[in-house]
Amino acid sequence: MAAPMSVAAVEASRGKRAAVSIALVAAVLGLPLWWKTTETYRASLPYSExxxxxxxRLQLTVPIEVIFAKGTLTVEQQRTIPVSDTKEKVSVLNTQTSFVRRYEIKYRRTSSEEDGALGLHTLQGADAALQQLNKGAHGSLAVYVIPETSALLPQGVSVYIGKHRRALVQCSPYPSLPTEDIFRTLYEKLERIAQAMSFTEEAVTAALSNRIPIGRFSKDDFANSRRAFKSSPGYEITFSLLNPDPKSHDLNWNIHSASDHYIQPFLDKLHPVANFSVDSQILYYAVLGVTPRFERATSSYTLNAYNLPHVINPVEARLGSSAASLYPVLNFLLYVPEYSHSPLHIQDKDGSRVSSNAFHSPRWGGIMVYNVDYESPEEPSFPVKVDIDMVRVMEVFLTQLRLLLGITKVLVPDDYMLETPGNEGLTDWELDRLLWSRAVENIATVTTTLTSLAQLLDQIGNIVINDNVASEVYHAVSSVQVALAELEAGRLESAFQASKQAITSSEKAFFDPSLIHLLYFPDDQKFAIYIPLFLPMAVPILLSLLKIAKEYKSSKKEPIKTE
Incomplete structure (x- = not known):
């Protein structure tokens, strides 16, 4: 019969049960509760997409409609006109980036209304009349093939590109040629016209510049890609009149009327691209950062091309517009030199005078030097009242504005005739060229931003991903997928708008304040925080468990005593 347990044995047994109970509570309840309450919230993201x-893999589709006028095809050739045709060309930039240039061509004959429009005596009148019949969607082209006997095109001109999305091509009759040969010859002209009015391989490559090495660019393409401002939802345009010598010059510039007449129609045409705001200011005693060099031969002062970069910095500190703006600022400065440095002329790298007496700085703006025409060679009475010729000034600033927004001059063969944009400062097809490049640029930027964000969040696992960031990422992914599908379908305007939404959402997610890594402790600092908290509690529990385990092992080895 077993002897009753002593008081000491009872207390020892109770202590063991207490230690085991505390250890179980800490392991079963405490650790999971601590783990759950201290875990980082990370909303799910579409990492696979x-x-x-x-x-x-971009596919850029340009819808082209070819319309044959009377007298261009014989009756037999008209019967064999194909309904549509597709031409493709693949350009591989690197293992991760490529694009397909695709032309979807549809053929038809002119209607009676179109024949009437083509029967007008002027090209401008015919272009305007055809525009009333069919305005055309963004990114689409209409090519009218007119007979060689037509008097519309001047002598020596075979292709006329109007203000809208339309071109006239003069075609010699080929009554003896099969239809296949006629269309093969015509396609060569169509390809040159499409590259002039839509996009070129160089333009797409420049738009994808952040995904491909610089070595893919030629010197001119690289300069053009770095001159224009990056795509943005909005821009601020600031016109500044610099009067370094107010005692000598009383300047009067009607900037508001000039802006409304010359700049605003151009900006209204660009409303699908971005939002623009325009303001102006007059800065007194604002001098250039360099001293002009005097030339005795011409009794004038000059600024050479090597001094121009040093002109901007001292003036920029006085502008004060970029610091208060959320969008890129395009600065246009009109500088009237003081009397002691007049006249002042700008020289290019060859030492020749620049005809516009102006220069521009990539992704910043432009400066024009306006010399005062003093009526008498003798010293005039001061201050001289100067009414600035705003027509001459705005022509220079509008040209610089086009370059800074990425609207470059189109190089065409000598037998091509381009219609001037007129008061709007921008043709419809030039707008489409800008939309093509900006849509591709936006898509490239979004893919790079989302990839970088996914890699960052994957590498730093303790960054919180809240629902707002996840929502923006999902919206960016879906928008860029829509943009790619719309480009493939040839719907340029909707593709560009989707790319704008994608880049806005991706930048909101990437620059969200909650993703700043300094808000989170590294793992070694977490251990430094938790060890002083858990060690005093864990040591007694572990020692008690070790003691219980040791006593249990020793009790197993001792023989059982019986009476």
Whole structure:
């Protein structure tokens, strides 16, 4: 019969049960509760879809409608006109980036209304009349093939590109040629016209510059890609009149009327691209950062091309517009030199005078030097009242504005005739060229931003991903997928708008304040925080468990005593 347990044995048994109970509560309840309450909240992200976007395969489709006027085809050739045709060309930039240039061509004959429009005596009148019949969607082209006997095109001109999305092509009759040969010859002209009015391989490559090495660019393409401002939802345009010598010059410039007449129609045409705001200011005693060099031969002062970069910095500190703006600022400065440095002329790298007496700085703006025409060679009475010729000034600023927004001059063969944009300062097809490049640029930027964000969040696992960031990422991914599908379908305007939404959402997610890594402790600092908290509690529990385990092992080895 077993002897009753002593008081000491009872207390020892109770202590063991207490230690085991505390250890179980800490392991079963405490650790999971601590783990759950201290875990980092990370909303789910579409990592697989983002990884697919890292490999960018663009398909740019240009819808082209070819319309044959009377007298261009014989009756037999008219019967064999194909309804449609498709031409493609693949350009591989690197293992992760490529694009397909695709032309979807549809053929038809002119209607009676179109024949009437083509029967007008002027090209401008015919272009305007055809525009009333069919305005055309963004990114689409209409090419009218007119007979060689037509008097519309001047002598020596075979292709006329109007203000809208339309071109006239003079075609010699080929009554003896089969239809296939006629269309093969015509396609060569169509390809040159499409590259002039839509996009070129160089333009797309420049728009994809952040995904491909610089070595892919030629010197001119690289300069053009770095001159224009990056795509943005909005821009601020600031016109500044610099009067370094108010005692000598009383300047009067009607900037508001000039802006409304010359700049605003151009900006209204660009409303699908971005929002623009325009303001102006007059800065007194604002001098250039360099001293002009005097030339005795011409009794004038000059600024050479090597001094121009040093002109901007001292003036920029006085502008004060870029610091208060959320959008890129385009600065246009009109500088009237003081009397002691007049006249002042700008020289190019060859030492020749620049005809516009102006220069521009990439992704910043432009400066024009306006010399006062003093009536008498003798010293005039001061201050001289100067009414600035705003027509001459705005022509220079509008040209610089086009370059800074990425609207470059189109190089065409000598037998091509381009219609001037007129008071709007921008043709419809030039707007489409800008939309093509900006849509591709936006898509490239979004894919790079989302890929970088996914890699960052994957590498730093303790960054919180809140629902707002996840929502913006999902919206960016869906928008860029829509943009890619719309480009493939040839719907340029909707593709560009979707790319704008994608870049806005991706930048909101990437620059969200909650993703700043300094808000989170590294793992070694977490251990430094938690060890002083858990060690005093864990040591007694572990020692008690070790003691219980040791006593249990020793009790197993001792023989059982019986009476």
């Amino acid at each position: 983002i990884s697919q976007l890292d490999t960018l």
